[in-house]
Structures are given as C-alpha cells and as structure tokens.
Amino acid sequence: MRFLFKTSYLQDIRLVKHGGQAFWYGALVLALLAAPWLASEYWLAQLTFVLIYGVVGLGLMLLSGFTGLFSLGHAAFLGVGAYTEAVLAGAGWPFPASFAAAALVAAATGVVVGLPALRVRGIYLAIATLAFAFIVVEVFARWESVTGGNAGKQVQALRAFGWRADADVPFYFVCLAVAMLATLAILNLLRSPTGRAFVAIRDSEVSAQSLGIHLARTKTLSFAISAALAGLGGALYAHKLKFLSPDQFDILQSIDLLLMIVIGGIGSVHGAFLGAIFLITMPQAIAIAKDVLPPALGQAPGLQGTVYGLVLIGFVLFEPLGLYGRWLKLRTYLQIFPFYRRGMFRRQKSFLKSDRLR
C-alpha cells in the first residue's frame, strides 16, 4: 500500500502522481515504441487498429462519459474524417494539412449535430444522432463524384513533404504519436475548467448553469472536440484500410463504438483504450474459439453477435464501470491484501443519513 504525503497543490495537478505511475506508464510507452520489433506483422496491425479506435473512443468518451451526451451516430464523424482525408490526400495535400482538415471538417459537422443537442437529451439525443448518421451515410453513398459512392474509394498512402508512410512500421508510429498527443490533450482538458464544466453538465445541468457555465456553448464544444477526435481517428482509419465505402460507417460501427466505451469503462480515459483492445481482440478470440468449440456451436452463424451481446449484458449487470472498474478493484485487492472486503466499491445509500448519527 502506498501512502502519498502531499506537500504542494501541484502534486494534485500533475498527471503523474507518484513514482509507481511514472514507472508503469514509462514501461508502457517503451513497450509501445519497441512494438514493431517485438510483435509480428499481424499483431502490429492489430495494435495500430487499437490506437486508431482508441483515439475515436477518447472522443466518444469525452462526449458520453464526461459530458453525459450519448451519441449513436459517432461512426458518421469517423466517416467524415476518413472521406475528408481520402479526398484531400488524393488531391495531393501533405498529411499534416489534410489531417488537420479532417479534424476541422468533422468538428464543424459535430457543431451542426450539437445544435439539436441543446434542446433534446438522453434517449432523444441518441435518436437524433442516429438519424444524423443515416443521413451522412446516405450522402457518402450518393455523392459519387467525391466519395465514389457504393463502389468505394481508394485511399492514397500517407505522404508528407516527400516522406511516405505506406509501410506498416512508419504508419504505426504516426498512429502512436496521434494517440499519445490526443490522450495528453484530453487529460489536460479534464484537469482544467473546461473539462470540469463538462463533468458539471453531466451531473447536474441546473447547478452547472447556476455556477456560470454556459450550457449551449459547453455542450457544443464537447460535440466539436469529440467529433474532431473521431475525425482524426477516421483519417488514420482511411490510410490503414486504404479503401473506403459507405457501409463501413453504418449503424453497426456506431454501436461498436458505443459498446467499446461502455465495456472499457464509461467516464475513464483508460476505458477508451481498454475498450479498443476488447473491440479489436474479440473477433480474433472468437475465431480461435471456433476451432476449439464443437462444430455445432463453433460454426453456428451469429456467434460473434451473441458473444458481444452477452459480454455487454454481463458488464451492464455486474460491472457498470467496465474493464477499468474491474482493474481498479483488482488493484485495490492487491494493494491492501488481505484486507479487501466484498462491497468496498458499493455505493452507500446514504441519503438522509446524517454524518454524526451513524
């Protein structure tokens, strides 16, 4: 068990709180940097996907996990970023410029979608974003001169000022840099007034407003940042897949993204990446399981959907805080061994119970 003796307010503000964290996050960064030499080509590609989905997940986590606005159409922002990147890269823009443009176009789309969000909330907002996503996919399919329609669109390799990242390893490093910078930016935001304003809106709009938070502006900002991150993820996604078609950004993709943050752990930055790991490795795990399972079960159609559904139900029922919540409990168990007791994380029903009468 670690005891922190705080002697300065900066200790609470700093991102790395103690030596243990510095060690483990440092080790993680080193492992990620060394991954191209440690992992096979196949697993490196999977890791690249984890980073891409992690960036998109960060955006959705900011919107749903921290601002409390649920979006069932986040794949549309992913698509807007992907097509913007594909079109601009095709037009010969260098990567930094097209990448920034992808984020900006997605953010602008996010603002447009964010406007109805000022009037509706909860399930109605989810439905509004869902409807928006259908419109966007329809635009991808019909605007053939730009998007190539249902026939799809080839994406050129990532290029910037004479440098090309068409091989897997350079592209992996681009994704790693983007994921790390995006994480850092989100962490910075969350320890600043803007991030706290998001949390305030999630927990109580009326008191957020009475404390001077402009609800419309803050919600729109959350939508814009979230969509921008989805757009960045989309741009990387376009280069990774090298081929785009409208059906990649349909409702199933949106549900996958939401599933990712719920399973990862809603309301935690870790959750975005843990969810991405789950989302990417699950199909592989199911493919491996298919060989082991008896043919009647293993070859049954819809196995993947069933497993996803079961896992989601399991998390909602038993671990609403997702993989990150599970990890927190495991860590506490190890830290205070053997004093962990059941129900340590259970919320007390303390309403109307007074401090001194307990």
Place this chain on the structure above:
Amino acid sequence: MTALLSVNDLSVRFGGVRAVDGVSFDVEQGEVFTLIGPNGAGKTTVFNLISRLYTPSAGRIVFAGAPLLDRAPHEIAGLGIARTFQNIELFENATVLQNLLIGRHTHRRTGLASELFFTAKARAAEVAAREAVERVIELLELQHHRDAVVASLPYGARKVVELARALCTEPKLILLDEPSSGLNVEESDDMAFWIDDMRRELGITVLMVEHDMTLVSKVSDRVLAMNHGQMLALGSPAEVQRHPGVVEAYLGEPA
C-alpha cells in the same frame, strides 16, 4: 444602507396558477433576509426567478443597481449571486474538491488552447483556484471530505459541500434554499454559525428560505412571510411570528 437586491412587484404565472403574485422586497447590503411560508407559498419560485431559471410574467429585479432580468441564467453567478438548492444539486460522481473547483468557473482566465496544452498560465490558474478553494474548505471544515466522491457522502456533509461550492464563486449575495432541512440539531447549529460567519467575515448578504424557526430567529435580521404567492408580513422574526395572518396561514383560522 443601500438595497443590494430589490424585487419589485414580481409575478409569475404557470398556466392558471399564480405561483408568485405581486411580491416586493428589498434586501439590504450585509443583512440576512429570510422567506418563510407554508409549502407551495412560492418561496423557491422567488429563488428561481432571481437565478433566472424562470422568467417572471411581470415585475422587476434589480441587483447592485442593474436590472437582473436582462441577464442570461449563466451570467447570474458572474454578477455575484450564488445559490444552493432545496434537494441538493451537487455533481454526484465527482470529488468534493472537483465540485468546489467547478465553483470557481466564473473566475477562469484560461482559454481552450492553453488548457489543451496545459501551459504555465493554466498551471498557475489551477494553483490559484486551488488556493481559493482551500480557504473555503478551511472555513467550513471540509478537510477530511476533500477527496471523497460526493455520492459516498452522508446527507449532512453534502449540504455543507453545496454551501462551500456556492462560497467558491465569491458571491456578494447567496441564496440558501432550506439550508437546515434534513440536518440534525447539531448540524443545524453549525449551519447557523456559518451563516453568521459568512455575513460577518466575508461580508456576504444572505437571502434564505427556511422552515426551522429556531434557526430563522437566531440569524435573520428580517423575515418575509408568504402564502399562496402573496406577501403576508414583513419585519423582524418576532414581529412576523406574532402576525395574525402568519399564524392563520400555518395553523388555520381560530375556532
């Protein structure tokens, strides 16, 4: 003395119900002014009108010499009016410290860019906000709850946290909606003590809604009794308690 808050002939109708009907009163700088009245008298509605959650059908509200009704709801805190809620409205899934830091929102000086990169300016602003918050924590003796998540706190502590959050905005006028409801005798005594402290040490004017007449008599300078949205009596706590209209509103007509 000058009136800090002046409410003039204020009325609001919800459909056919006149929730507040022609209410006028002045709150002087530095006093504790209490609204009392039976349930449904319109006390909380007056609060919601002052914090601009509702728009009145008629009447004027003037705060520190400027009309309040021209302002948007989110601008009220910046003018120096903070409030608490009858059914505690804290940010449940955040820690006490985070709740109080959100209370510093009107004092933010950083923009989005400096926050994304967490520049030296953002860092300095965070430390300054923390120092301001720590002064409130010390005043209200919240040290041992500092890092607790609000959802895990008992009711009495939440009341204090909500008061602390309102104080973090550094208000000129604080609106307390039933500060002692749900508190035990001892906690209620503490509350009376803090209300007195706020006025004496911080120079904050207090407008509150309260049912506990012991607390009301202990801290209030003036009391306004309301019933069915209308004013019944205005005066010192003792005067208002003796007023026949007030007695009738609470106990019914004498047999």
